[in-house]
Amino acid sequence: MSDTVTPLDTPVAGDVFRRSFTKADGRMLYLYGREAHSLPVQTQQDDDIATGGELRFHPLRREWNIYAAHRQNRTFKPSASADPLAPTMAGGPTTEIPFEDFELAIFENKFSGLHPLAPHPPILDGIDSAPATGKCEVIVYTPEAEGSLHTIGQDRRRILIAAWIDRYRAMFAEGCEYVLPFENRGEEVGATLHHPHGQIYGFGKVPLVQQAAIDAFASGYDLAAEIAKAQPDYGLGEAGGLAAFCPRFARFPYEVWIAPTECRAGPWDCNEEELDGLATLLGDVTRRYDALFGRPTPYMFALHSAPRQGGDKYHFTAQFYPLLRGPNRVKYLASVEQHTGVFTVDVMPETAVEALRAV
Template identity: 80%
Template sequence: MLYLYGREPHTLLPQPQDKDAIATGGELRFHPLRGEWNVYAAHRQNRTFKPAASADPLAPTKPNGPATEIPFEDFELAIFENKFSALHPLAPNPPVLNGISSETASGACEVIVYTPDAEGSLHTIGQDRRLLLITAWIDRYRSLFARGCDYVLPFENRGDEVGATLHHPHGQIYGFGKVPLVQQAAIDAFAAGYDLAEEISRAMPGYGLAEEGGMAAYCPRYARFPYEVWIAPQQRRAGPWECSEAEIEGFATLLGDVTRRYDAFFGRPTPYMFALHSAPRESGDTYHFTAQFYPLLRGPDRVKYLASVEQHTGVFTVDVMPESAAMALRSV
C-alpha cells in the first residue's frame, strides 16, 4: 500500500512499476532470561543497501526513468509498506521449537518519506512539511491502532553510524502486536504515579533548550546518551493526537530546532536515533508523550558506541553530564 499526504491537490499520474514481492514478516521468539520478545526476519539481510543516487528508491518515478517505490512524478509526503517488513498482518505461523515460546510477528512496517528531495533533514524541510509530517504520524497512529496494533513507534535512523542504509530523508513506522518491554516499563511507571510534567517543570529552564507553544525541548536529567534531547508537552498528553493546535505548531518548530542545533554543534549532519514514545492502543490514561533524540556522537569526531557494559547489562555509561549538554546545545 502507498499513502500520499499533501497540502494541495495534485494531478499525480502513476508511472509503470514492476510488481515486487513483499515479505510478510518474520517470527517472534521469547527470551526467557530477559523477559522480552524479539523479531527474527532473515529476509531483511538482503534489503536495499546504500544504492547509488541514480537508483534512489525513495525518489519520485520520472518518465523514462528507473522505477522507484513511489510511482508518481511528484509528491509532498509519502508512506508505503516496507517490502522488507519484519512485522506484517499476514505473518506466517512460526515453527514449533521445543522449549522456546514463539508467535507470529503480526503488525506493520512502513516507510515514511519526508520529501521528494534526495537530501535534507527535519530542519531543512521547513515548518510546513514538519506540520504535514506530524499530521501523517497521527493518521498512521489511528489507522494502525484500528488494525489491532497494540503499540505504534514512528522513528528515524539518521547517519551511517546508526546503520541507515538509505540517505534520502525518511523515517519508519512500526506497528507492534505486543507492547515492547521498554515501553511497558514506561506505562507501568506512569500508572504508578510518575509525573513527567512535574519533572519538566523542575528541569526548565536549566536543562532546557527552547519552549514553544506549550512544548519543551530539554536534556533529561537522567539521560543515557551524551547530548540526548527530549521534546514533550509541558502538560500530559497521551500522544500527538491529543495535542492542541498550538502544541502541534510548537512540536514542529522544536523538531527543526533540535536538528539544527545538533548539526551546528557537531559541525556535520548528526547521526541519531529518534522516536516518538506515545501511549499504547489501550491503558494510556496516565501516559505522557515524548519525542526522544539519541545522538550517536559524544564529540564531532567521537562516536558513542554501545559496547559491552551497555549491551550486556543495560547500564549506560554517560560521558557528558546532562547539565553540560544542555548548556552547550542551548548556546548554539
C-alpha cells in the first residue's frame, strides 16, 4: 500500500501538495491542497472493482464507443446521509474518501468504463472491437455537500487547475492518448450525485470530435484570430491573457468558451498569470449562469486540450454547454441533433452575450 506526499511542480501560484494513497480495494486516491495532507485513515471500503468494458466501432459514424454493463449498478441519487463523496467521519458511514477532511480529492472511479487492465472483448463477426483501455477518475471539489466552481473560491480553483495539470501529465505518461477533464452539473444533464464534483477520462484512442479539432488546427485554423474578431462584441471578460466569450458558431444557447488569447496547447502550457486568469473566469462564468437563470444552472463543461502526441498547433479551450434556453426551459437534444449532429440553436449568440453581460 502506497501513502506518499509530494509537492507539485506547476505554474499555479503558491505551493500545492499531493498525497497519493492506495485504498483498501486497490484504487488510487489523490488529495491536493495548500497543506500537506497528513490525517489518519478512518474506515475504508473494500469492494470488488470492475476493470473496464470494451470498445466497439460504429462503421457509419466512424467512432469508437464504450460498452460497460457494470455501470448500470453505479450510485444513483443517494440521500445526503449516504453521500459517497463526503469525508469519512469517525463513527459515520464509510465513503470514497477515508479521511475526516481534505481540500480537493481525486480517486479512480469504482464504476469505470475505461481501465488500464480492460479485458479483451469477445470476437463478433464483422464488428471491430478493442479493450476499453484508459482511466476514469472522479474529482471532488470540496468536502462541503453543496457548492459550485464559483462558490469554492479563487484559491480552490487554483488548486483544481494544479490537479488537472498533474493528472494530464500522469495520464499521458501512462499512455492515454487524449485526456478530458469535465463536469456534468444538474439532473437535466444526468448527474446522479449532487456533491460538487467533476471527472477525468483518459482515452486509449482519440475521440472523433477531438480528432476533428486536431485536424482543423493542423490545417491552419486560427482560433486566436477568431477570438480577436469576436471581442468585444461577443466577449464576457478577460483576465490574465484569457478571454471568456460566446462563440459566434455556438451550438448551445448561452454557450461560453474560455481560451488563451494566444495559442496554448493545454493548461500545462500556460504561465502563472494565465492560469490565474483561467481560475477567475471559471468562477465568473458559473456565477453569471446561476444569476441569469436564478438557479444552479445545469451544464456540460470540459477542457479541450491537445492530445498526447500530434497536437502541436492545438489551441486549448474550456467550454460550457448550458442545458437551459430560458428559466426552467430545458434545451433537449432530440431527434435532429442526435441523428444528424445538426443543432437548432434557440438563442442567438448575440442575444446570449448581452444577457450574460447584464449579470
